Amino acid sequence: MNTDIREHHESAIRFVDVCKSFDTRSKRHRVLEHASFSIPKGKTTVIAGGSGQGKSVILKLILGLLRPDSGQVLVGNQDVGTMRYKALQEVRMLFGVLFQGGALFDSLTVFENIALPLRERTKLTDDEIYTKVAATLEQLELAGHEDKYPAQLSGGMKKRVGLARALQLDPKIVLFDEPTTGLDPVMTKEIYELFTTTQQHLGYTAVIVSHDIPQIFTLADQIILVNKGELDVFADATQISCSSKPEIREFARMVMGQ
Numbered sequence: 001m002n003t004d005i006r007e008h009h010e011s012a013i014r015f016v017d018v019c020k021s022f023d024t025r026s027k028r029h030r031v032l033e034h035a036s037f038s039i040p041k042g043k044t045t046v047i048a049g050g051s052g053q054g055k056s057v058i059l060k061l062i063l064g065l066l067r068p069d070s071g072q073v074l075v076g077n078q079d080v081g082t083m084r085y086k087a088l089q090e091v092r093m094l095f096g097v098l099f100q101g102g103a104l105f106d107s108l109t110v111f112e113n114i115a116l117p118l119r120e121r122t123k124l125t126d127d128e129i130y131t132k133v134a135a136t137l138e139q140l141e142l143a144g145h146e147d148k149y150p151a152q153l154s155g156g157m158k159k160r161v162g163l164a165r166a167l168q169l170d171p172k173i174v175l176f177d178e179p180t181t182g183l184d185p186v187m188t189k190e191i192y193e194l195f196t197t198t199q200q201h202l203g204y205t206a207v208i209v210s211h212d213i214p215q216i217f218t219l220a221d222q223i224i225l226v227n228k229g230e231l232d233v234f235a236d237a238t239q240i241s242c243s244s245k246p247e248i249r250e251f252a253r254m255v256m257g258q
């Protein structure tokens with residue numbers, strides 16, 4: 001009982017018996033069936049699994065962009081699955097989000113791309129914005145590139161600008177949806193190193209959906225595998241290869257080459 005309470009206290013996000021399905025023309029497609037798991041505060045959780053298994057659906061449920069058919073999606077102690085739009089907007093302020101493309105605005109400079117959330121969501125003065133953005137540029141090794149446009153940047157730099165922007169509002173939780181898509185292995189490694197250092201520095205909870213296995217597993221404090229509506233939670237990669245489920249051991253063998 002006590003352990004239970006402590007575990008919940010330390011969760012940033014909690015799924016309680018969540019079901020989510022979509023109606024297609026021919027049948028009901030069940031993506032999550034009675035999914036329950038916790039995402040611990042200040043740690044890195046990696047969500048992995050084959051294509052179309054529901055990884056992005058989990059992220060959308062967390063942000064309240066999709067609602068569960070049943071069960072609860074708790075962010076802190078708030079159920080985002082039943083919240084009204086205005087309250088949801090408040091909860092979303094806790095999040096930084098880095099999606100696949102980085103989604104930079106081509107017509108804005110690096111500086112303006114990073115400053116955008118501060119201009120839109122805060123009342124900071126130009127001087128305050130300058131100071132905050134300059135600090136981030138330094139931290140993400142982007143100093144000197146602030147007047148460039150996205151088209152003038154390498155793939156890795158674009159991702160760094162995307163990360164810089166995602167961190168501007170001091171998020172408590174950062175969601176990464178396949179953040180290294182399109183990067184070569186060297187840049188991929190660099191980006192993951194940067195996640196580790198910024199997370200250590202800022203202490204946010206990280207949730208990463210990624211296909212970069214086994215690389216991504218080295219960052220993980222917790223791994224969630226999604227397969228045919230079922231979720232399995234592991235503390236590390238070795239646990240995966242020792243799973244009692246043959247299909248999970250097979251997954252481990254395929255993706256981790258053992």
Ligand SMILES: Nc1ncnc2c1ncn2[C@@H]1O[C@H](COP(=O)(O)OP(=O)(O)OP(=O)(O)O)[C@@H](O)[C@H]1O
Binds near residue numbers: 031055
């Ligand atoms: N809004 C929606 N309407 C109908 N079906 C949906 C919707 N969103 C997702 N799905 C379906 O739910 C399933 C899971 O989708 P999801 O995007 O979460 O997969 P994924 O694990 O992120 O895949 P990938 O690794 O390929 O990005 C897919 O079969 C998808 O077609």
